[in-house]
Amino acid sequence: MSRDVYAQRQARRADPLETVWFDALPEAAVPMFEAALLRVCPSVAIFRDEATDTWRVEGVRARGAGDEELAGALALAALVTGVTVELQAEPVEAEGWLARTVASFGEQEIGAGYLVRPTHVPDRRMYGRMVLKLDAGIAFGSGEHGSTRGCLVAFDRVARDARARRLRRLLDLGTGSGILAMAAAKRLRRPVLATDIEPWSVRVAQDNAKMNGVGKLVRSRLADGWKDRHVRAGRPYDLVFANILARPLCSMAKDLSIGLAPGGTAILAGLLGTQVRMVLAAHRRRGMVLERRLPQGAWATLVLRRK
Structure with missing residues (x-):
């Protein structure tokens, strides 16, 4: 969905928006409170x-949207x-928020191989980098967050390996x-199963895949991780991205070790540097081996391999 279309839909809806926030959070608490806001906020x-x-x-969310879900x-x-x-919380003008979001989301060069280009930036020829086109603030994963950047850098290294x-x-x-699904589909020219627990993300991911020319390779599905029968039916996987949160990553360690093919690679993110030891311990108990750790500010990305 283009930025112009999104703006038009916002204008037709005329939903009053509000900014909601928490201050003075300790570092270890950030992922859980970020996840809480992501349940009701598109940005x-x-x-x-x-x-x-x-x-x-x-x-930022529509005023009062998802109050009960957010409280839980x-x-x-x-x-x-x-x-x-x-x-x-405080109210914010929809047009002003949209303009600020667009203005703050510019082209981003990530690692040695990727360039994330928002749809409001004109296309130009790019040499030596894969271009991934995205809308600003529509769903998590614009390349601005350290966990997303870490995953792309990690995948670039994995894709260069023999x-x-x-x-x-x-x-x-x-x-x-x-x-991440688009980057893998474009780079490897292989089909990718992309899942999320949020219906909005599933729709956006599929739209983005079509916009980037890999709509036939990326299959988006509403699914709760390894519990979904279609996810289990696709096992064993040679490569798994899991950019989630530290505790869910720990709880999925057993399923991941079963779902990965021997020698398969997992790229895990959504964890702070202080949570690396906890996540590593959970996966090492399941026979996973650490190949690489990539810091991105306060965040960390882990590349693991199944023996």
């Missing part, structure tokens, strides 16, 4: 206050992290905007 950002070494997580997600975040913070020719069965768990 979420995080910021670090260097003076206090705390974090701000904020999102926040209760879970508080229970898991032991952190209780007040949700703050073993890449054996990567035939590909899975993207928690696909968001579909950016």
